[in-house]
Each structure stands twice: as C-alpha cells, then as structure tokens.
Amino acid sequence: MKNILVAKRYSHAIISGLDDKEIKSILVDVEIMNSSIKTEPELIRAVNSYLFPANKRLEIALSMTQKLKNTELWKNLFSILIKKHRFNIITEILQDLENKILDKHNKIKVGLTIAHKLPENVINSISLKLKNILEKNVILETKIDPDILGGFVATTDSLLIDGSIKNNLVKLLKVKSIKKK
Amino acid sequence: MKIQPDEISSILRDKIKGLKFDIDIFETGKVVQVGDGIARIYGMDNVMAGEMIKFPGDVMGMALNLEEDNVGCIIFGEAEKIKEGDIAKRTKKILQVPVGEAMLGRVVNALGEPLDGKGEIKVEEYHPVERKALGVIQRQPVKEPLQTGLKAIDSMIPIGRGQRELIIGDRQTGKTAIAIDTILNQKDTDIICVYVAIGQKKSSVAKIVNTLEASGAMKYTIVVIASAAESASLQYLSPYSGCTMGEYFRDKGKHALIIYDDLSKHAVSYRELSLLLRRPPGREAYPGDVFYLHSRLLERASKLNDELGGGSLTALPIIETQADDLTAYIPTNVISITDGQIFLNSRLFHSGIRPAINAGLSVSRVGGNAQLKSMKSVTGQLRVALAQYTELEAFAKFGSDLDKATQAQITRGRRIVEILKQAQYSPLSVAKQTFIIFMANEGYLDEIEVENVQKFEEELYSTLDSEYKEFMESMIKDKLTDETKEAMHKICKKVLSKF
Numbered sequence: 001m002k003n004i005l006v007a008k009r010y011s012h013a014i015i016s017g018l019d020d021k022e023i024k025s026i027l028v029d030v031e032i033m034n035s036s037i038k039t040e041p042e043l044i045r046a047v048n049s050y051l052f053p054a055n056k057r058l059e060i061a062l063s064m065t066q067k068l069k070n071t072e073l074w075k076n077l078f079s080i081l082i083k084k085h086r087f088n089i090i091t092e093i094l095q096d097l098e099n100k101i102l103d104k105h106n107k108i109k110v111g112l113t114i115a116h117k118l119p120e121n122v123i124n125s126i127s128l129k130l131k132n133i134l135e136k137n138v139i140l141e142t143k144i145d146p147d148i149l150g151g152f153v154a155t156t157d158s159l160l161i162d163g164s165i166k167n168n169l170v171k172l173l174k175v176k177s178i179k180k181k
Numbered sequence: 182m183k184i185q186p187d188e189i190s191s192i193l194r195d196k197i198k199g200l201k202f203d204i205d206i207f208e209t210g211k212v213v214q215v216g217d218g219i220a221r222i223y224g225m226d227n228v229m230a231g232e233m234i235k236f237p238g239d240v241m242g243m244a245l246n247l248e249e250d251n252v253g254c255i256i257f258g259e260a261e262k263i264k265e266g267d268i269a270k271r272t273k274k275i276l277q278v279p280v281g282e283a284m285l286g287r288v289v290n291a292l293g294e295p296l297d298g299k300g301e302i303k304v305e306e307y308h309p310v311e312r313k314a315l316g317v318i319q320r321q322p323v324k325e326p327l328q329t330g331l332k333a334i335d336s337m338i339p340i341g342r343g344q345r346e347l348i349i350g351d352r353q354t355g356k357t358a359i360a361i362d363t364i365l366n367q368k369d370t371d372i373i374c375v376y377v378a379i380g381q382k383k384s385s386v387a388k389i390v391n392t393l394e395a396s397g398a399m400k401y402t403i404v405v406i407a408s409a410a411e412s413a414s415l416q417y418l419s420p421y422s423g424c425t426m427g428e429y430f431r432d433k434g435k436h437a438l439i440i441y442d443d444l445s446k447h448a449v450s451y452r453e454l455s456l457l458l459r460r461p462p463g464r465e466a467y468p469g470d471v472f473y474l475h476s477r478l479l480e481r482a483s484k485l486n487d488e489l490g491g492g493s494l495t496a497l498p499i500i501e502t503q504a505d506d507l508t509a510y511i512p513t514n515v516i517s518i519t520d521g522q523i524f525l526n527s528r529l530f531h532s533g534i535r536p537a538i539n540a541g542l543s544v545s546r547v548g549g550n551a552q553l554k555s556m557k558s559v560t561g562q563l564r565v566a567l568a569q570y571t572e573l574e575a576f577a578k579f580g581s582d583l584d585k586a587t588q589a590q591i592t593r594g595r596r597i598v599e600i601l602k603q604a605q606y607s608p609l610s611v612a613k614q615t616f617i618i619f620m621a622n623e624g625y626l627d628e629i630e631v632e633n634v635q636k637f638e639e640e641l642y643s644t645l646d647s648e649y650k651e652f653m654e655s656m657i658k659d660k661l662t663d664e665t666k667e668a669m670h671k672i673c674k675k676v677l678s679k680f
Contacts (some may be wrong), residue, residue: 004211004213004223005213005223005250005251008250009250129204133206151202155209155268157224158208158209158210158224158225158226159206159207159208159209160206160207160209160268160270161204161205161206161207162204162205162206162207163202163203163204163205165202167205168200168202168203171203171205172200
C-alpha cells in the first residue's frame with residue numbers, strides 16, 4: 001500500500017503538461033494495459049524479478065507497448081521502473097492515472113456494494129443520488145455482498161457513503177444501549 | 182395464547198415503517214503503513230490536526246502529522262487489529278475524555294476508560310484533551326496556600342493554589358513521596374487531586390493507589406495511568422487527559438491539584454512518537470517542539486479570577502534527573518516554565534535527610550504571596566539560620582576550636598535540619614509546623630540533643646493536640662502577635678520542662 005504514495009508521484013509526472021487530446025489517448029492506453037495485466041497477472045512479477053536479466057525484462061515490458069498510442073512515453077516509464085526495481089507499482093500508477101484523467105473529465109469511479117441484485121431503475125436512482133452527493137458523473141463498479149443486509153455502500157478514494165441496513169441497525173443498537181445507560 | 186406469524190410480521194412491518202434510514206457519509210483514507218503505534222494514512226485531505234480517526238475494530242487514533250500525501254496518526258489501543266489497506270474514517274471530532282464528579286475515586290487510562298474494575302463511569306460531559314490555556318484577563322495572581330503537610334516545603338518553598346511547582350531530582354530521592362504526601366494532606370480540604378502516572382511500573386502505581394485507598398484519599402482523587410506497558414501514544418496523551426479532568430473542577434470554581442509523574446518519561450514518549458513520525462530530531466533527539474509540549478500543558482494550571490468562580494488548578498510536575506544534572510535539556514525546559522522547583526538531592530537522601538530537599542537550589546517564585554502570615558513570620562529566620570549552617574557545615578568538624586557564635590550557629594542549624602526531617606505519609610498541620618519552627622528559631626531546641634529532637638517533636642505534637650487544640654487553631658489565623666508569641670513561649674517552656 002505504500003506504493004500508492006510513490007505511484008501518485010509517477011502518475012502526476014506523466015500527466016502534467018499534457019493537453020486534452022493527449023490525455024484521452026493516455027486513457028485509452030491505460031485501459032489496454034489494465035486489460036492485458038488482468039489477463040496476464042504473472043507479467044508484473046516476471047518483469048520485476050531479478051531472475052531474468054534487465055534487458056530481457058525490459059524486452060518483456062516493451063512487448064506490452066506495441067499496441068499503445070504513446071509508445072515512447074511508456075517505454076521511458078518502463079525502463080525507469082525496471083531500473084529502479086519498481087515495476088510492481090505499475091497497477092497503482094495506472095489506477096491513479098485513470099482516476100486523475102476521469103477527474104479532469106468530471107467523472108469518478110465508485111465501488112457500489114449491494115446486498116443482492118437490484119433492478120436497473122433502482123441502480124439508476126442510486127447512481128443519481130451519488131451524482132448529487134459527489135457532484136460528478138459516476139462510473140459504477142457494482143459488487144454483491146449479502147453482509148450489508150440491504151441498501152448500498154458506495155466507496156471512492158476518499159469517501160465512504162454508507163446507506164446499508166447493517167450500518168443503520170448498528171447505529172440503532174448504539175442509540176438503544178446509550179438510552180439504557 | 183397462540184401467536185400468529187402474520188401478526189408478528191405486521192407488527193415488525195409497522196415498527197420498520199417508523200424507522201428512518203439515513204445515509205452516512207464518511208471521509209476516508211487507506212492505511213498504507215502501520216506499526217509501533219503509528220499509522221500512515223493515504224487520503225483524508227481535509228483532516229484536522231488532533232482529530233480522532235476511527236479504524237476498523239473500533240480502534241481510535243489521532244492525526245498528528247498532516248503531510249503532503251499522507252496523514253501520520255498515533256493509535257490508541259490495539260494496533261494489531263489494523264492492517265495495511267484498511268479503511269480509516271474521519272470523525273470530525275477532537276479527542277475528548279470524560280470529566281465530572283463521577284471520575285473521583287476512579288483509576289482510569291489516558292482515554293478516561295476505567296481500569297479499576299468498579300464498572301462503567303457515568304459522566305455527562307466530555308471535554309477535549311487539548312485546550313488552549315486561559316488568557317491573562319481570566320486569571321488572577323496566586324493568593325491562597327496549598328499545604329503539602331511537609332515542613333520543609335510549606336515553610337521555605339510555599340506553594341500557592343494555581344501555581345506550577347516542579348519536583349526535580351534523581352531516581353530514588355523521594356519525588357513521588359512528596360507528591361503522595363501532598364495528596365494525603367488534602368484530606369479535609371476542598372482540594373481535588375489528579376495523579377497522572379506516566380511510563381511507570383504498574384506495580385508502583387498499584388502501591389500508590391493502595392496507599393491512597395488505605396488513607397481515604399481516593400475519595401477526592403482521580404488516578405490516570407499510562408504505564409510503561411502502554412503505548413507511547415497513550416503515555417503522550419495521559420497528562421493532557423488528566424489536565425482536562427482537573428480543569429473541569431477549576432472551571433466549576435473548585436480547587437484542584439494535578440501531579441504529573443513524570444514529565445521526563447512523557448518527553449521520552451513524545452520523542453519516540455516524533456521519531457516514528459519522522460519529525461526531524463533536535464537536541465538529545467527530542468523534536469523541536471518539546472518545549473511547547475510541556476509549556477502548553479503547564480500553562481493550563483491557573484488561578485481563575487473571581488468573576489469566573491475563583492477556581493484553581495495547581496500543577497506539580499515531576500522531572501527525573503540523571504546524576505543530579507539540572508542542566509540537561511528537559512529539566513532546564515521545565516524549570517523555566519514552572520514557578521519554582523523543589524530540588525531533591527540524592528546525597529541528602531542517603532545521609533538520612535528526608536525529604537531530601539536542597540533548600541539552596543529550591544525556590545518558589547510566587548508561593549510567598551500565598552503563605553499564611555503566621556507561617557511567614559517564622560520562616561524568614563529559619564531560612565537565614567539554615568543558610569548560615571550550610572555555609573558553616575564544613576567547619577563543624579573543628580568542634581571546640583570554633584568561636585562561640587559559630588558554634589551556636591552550627592548547633593541551631595543541626596536542630597533545624599533535624600526538625601525539617603519528616604517521615605513518609607505523615608503530613609503535618611500548618612499550626613504544628615509553625616510551632617516547631619518557632620521553637621527552633623527561639624533556640625528552645627538548642628538544649629536538646631540532636632538525636633532526641635524527633636522524640637521531642639512527637640511529644641510536643643501530642644501535648645499540643647491534647648491540651649492546646651483551640652489555641653493552635655486560633656494561632657494560624659493571622660500574623661503572630663506579641664500576645665500569641667508570649668503564649669507560645671509559655672507552652673514551649675512547659676513542654677520542655679516535662680521532656
């Protein structure tokens with residue numbers, strides 16, 4: 001988790017000074033890389049491993065950049081990360097880049113946890129409510145967790161919006177126990 | 182009676198209908214590092230310095246370092262429950278502790294939670310641990326005495342209500358004993374005591390609590406413990422918590438006494454936290470704000486003006502020195518903050534002078550104004566005689582070779598040193614203190630052998646208790662008049678003739 005702090009600095013360095021067009025192309029690159037990392041999670045470990053020679057590792061990493069638009073930028077980043085033995089933070093860098101770009105476009109990724117599958121119209125109303133709270137267009141990443149009993153829990157990088165039945169019941173319990181005292 | 186399931190569900194449905202479900206919004210951060218009682222949190226851009234942070238498992242923390250990309254936080258409680266990646270929530274509240282009358286007689290930790298097994302403490306108020314000290318307008322000069330019951334202190338280094346008097350000395354010189362005696366002496370007074378034990382052994386604190394219980398002093402005392410087994414963060418917090426509890430009584434127009442035992446360990450715990458939080462180390466590796474750490478705490482001791490009720494909070498901080506070195510960093514800091522110091526010397530302690538107070542290096546800068554007039558009229562002479570004796574002490578071995586005047590000064594000095602000795606847990610009333618000092622000044626004790634002085638003292642006190650109770654009560658009410666002195670002379674002669 002310490003990597004977040006370092007990754008933030010890298011992503012800041014990548015994005016600063018770019019115009020809107022370049023930023024959009026970076027977002028596309030980030031999405032491509034995210035999907036390839038998802039399909040081959042071993043790739044990061046291999047590139048960050050001392051078991052392979054540095055030039056070989058750079059070669060593997062560069063193979064990822066072939067489909068990308070900003071090849072030169074990624075090549076430079078990867079060679080720095082390999083040199084500093086920090087390729088393991090690439091996921092965090094990509095995530096922070098994505099968040100930063102979305103933020104520039106007044107969008108935000110929100111992790112939405114619900115107790116069970118909800119109809120589309122309910123999800124939409126939750127999305128609208130979140131949009132009002134966050135004052136940004138929300139991109140929902142829905143997850144089902146029966147532990148929350150009902151309602152929803154939405155999380156962003158810096159906020160936790162808890163409208164779950166579990167949270168309300170816990171609060172109710174606390175109020176009751178205080179009243180009892 | 183048969184209960185239908187439909188009925189139950191309809192009742193439940195009705196109940197649920199009445200309930201209002203809310204959406205709570207918390208500002209959160211992610212724990213990026215945790216260990217040694219410290220957590221680093223990523224996020225929480227709007228957190229306030231000193232704000233309480235809630236971790237999973239109801240563990241609380243306090244934000245201390247607000248950095249560019251993370252928040253340094255000290256953890257109160259089981260840090261083992263927190264792991265990397267956990268979500269920490271802002272509470273938007275500054276750390277608070279319970280205050281009130283219900284706290285009296287209780288032993289609590291730095292968060293005000295009971296440790297004595299006497300059950301929950303039912304308080305109605307919570308006050309923030311960090312409070313700004315009162316301004317100049319709200320205060321008034323120290324004017325009422327706080328009696329410690331110790332002859333050496335009440336006569337030569339008097340303490341006033343609202344004063345900050347440092348007790349300083351090496352290990353095993355009787356610093357805590359003075360503090361405990363002072364608490365015991367408040368038994369039939371209106372003073373409420375708070376004893377804060379910082380970084381001490383639990384066994385030592387248990388002993389102190391037992392002593393207080395046995396002598397009935399717990400009724401008006403709160404004991405705040407952050408023992409050596411506690412985390413540095415709790416040790417850092419404890420004096421502020423204790424101070425908040427004492428301030429409650431001061432603000433209600435009452436008088437309170439707080440003992441910080443000891444601030445050297447407090448500084449050490451703060452150094453530990455600061456180094457873990459990666460604050461730059463300064464002299465002796467203490468952080469740059471170690472002076473402010475103690476000054477803001479001790480500034481909270483004060484005597485309120487009459488419009489605010491005239492309450493007071495007297496502070497007796499304790500500092501442990503190494504090899505009697507008063508010039509170390511923390512001792513000099515606290516000496517300069519306080520209104521005087523009681524310096525305990527290990528040499529005196531081992532030579533049997535207890536309390537081992539070094540009268541030459543001890544001073545009370547404001548207590549003189551608060552000293553009772555009767556006591557004041559006998560202490561001037563005492564100080565002079567003691568100072569002369571200290572100077573002549575080296576010549577004492579020449580014995581009969583000395584001139585008569587010097588011999589007389591040495592004889593008087595020896596008796597004064599003897600009467601200033603006092604056993605632990607035996608505080609003395611001001612009247613008795615005044616009387617024995619009067620006797621020493623007037624030379625009545627010069628005829629008694631040094632070895633017999635204490636025996637004589639005991640006899641004197643029992644006579645005074647049995648035969649002159651009313652006189653003793655009236656004696657201390659004002660300055661010693663010629664009439665009173667005459668009566669005292671008569672009593673002295675009478676007691677001496679019996680001895």
